[in-house]
Amino acid sequence: MRELLVIGIGTGNPDHMTLEGVAALARADIVFVPTKGDEKAELAAVRREICARHAGASARIMEFPLPVRDAANPRYEAGVDDWHAEIAGRYRELIGALGEGQTGAFLVWGDPGLYDSTLRILERVRTENFAFSVKVVPGITAIQALTAAFAIPLNTIGNPVTITTGRKLREGWPDGVDSVVVMLDGQKSFAHIDPAGLRIWWGAYLGMEKQVLIEGPLAEVADRIAVARDAARAAHGWIMDVYLLRRAL
Numbered sequence: 001m002r003e004l005l006v007i008g009i010g011t012g013n014p015d016h017m018t019l020e021g022v023a024a025l026a027r028a029d030i031v032f033v034p035t036k037g038d039e040k041a042e043l044a045a046v047r048r049e050i051c052a053r054h055a056g057a058s059a060r061i062m063e064f065p066l067p068v069r070d071a072a073n074p075r076y077e078a079g080v081d082d083w084h085a086e087i088a089g090r091y092r093e094l095i096g097a098l099g100e101g102q103t104g105a106f107l108v109w110g111d112p113g114l115y116d117s118t119l120r121i122l123e124r125v126r127t128e129n130f131a132f133s134v135k136v137v138p139g140i141t142a143i144q145a146l147t148a149a150f151a152i153p154l155n156t157i158g159n160p161v162t163i164t165t166g167r168k169l170r171e172g173w174p175d176g177v178d179s180v181v182v183m184l185d186g187q188k189s190f191a192h193i194d195p196a197g198l199r200i201w202w203g204a205y206l207g208m209e210k211q212v213l214i215e216g217p218l219a220e221v222a223d224r225i226a227v228a229r230d231a232a233r234a235a236h237g238w239i240m241d242v243y244l245l246r247r248a249l
């Protein structure tokens, strides 16, 4: 049977690769590397460097353009479903390049279990007539890179944490938590909520040379973060950022 390795590669620093990830990559016959157009060229570059360091000498590196979600679709869930169907078609072609008994590797940003649909999409691809096994190698997430960069714990003692998106944060503070991690926020949602009593730890390009960190009471630093975010995005053409918000219970 064909085997697929879904390897978490961390958030932009090739040194985030775990020893387990390095060993897994070294035994892949084909490594699938997504490219997403110019603004994400740097992300493909990180994956290429990881391949150059750790893939086996005879491994084939197959780059493929990852379909882009139609952000204009007003029905978010339906838009995501169409997008995943398109990616599933692409994955089927890629996996079809593996011979019986061969191993392919997908290099997934951060950890494959956190805000990433590779595993969900592979389940769509797998059928009785198109079988493969899946092995996941965990990676360092953006959340771990954030809390490590600030040298802070993620949670307060004995309390839960909510991980959410900018879109959901704008609907209101989640019930029953003092700590909220916000990912996938292209809209600077931190600037659209009541800042009273909130502290923010914000990080962009975590793990990369151009990493930016800002923290403080939200009321005092929200504008500074917004300006820094816009400037960084303009300078580099893309941005990935994540933040932890904490309030006194």
Ligand SMILES: C[S@@+](CC[C@H](N)C(=O)[O-])C[C@H]1O[C@@H](n2cnc3c(N)ncnc32)[C@H](O)[C@@H]1O
Binding pocket: 011, 012, 108, 109, 110, 111, 112, 113, 114, 115, 116, 140, 141, 142, 143, 182, 183, 184, 185, 203, 204, 205, 206, 207, 208, 240, 241, 242
């Ligand atoms: C599609 S999710 C992927 C998350 C990833 N699987 C993980 O484990 O971190 C992308 C989001 O992760 C966060 N992210 C990923 N890499 C990051 C980085 N280097 N710096 C800051 N945020 C990052 C951002 O919130 C971004 O919008």
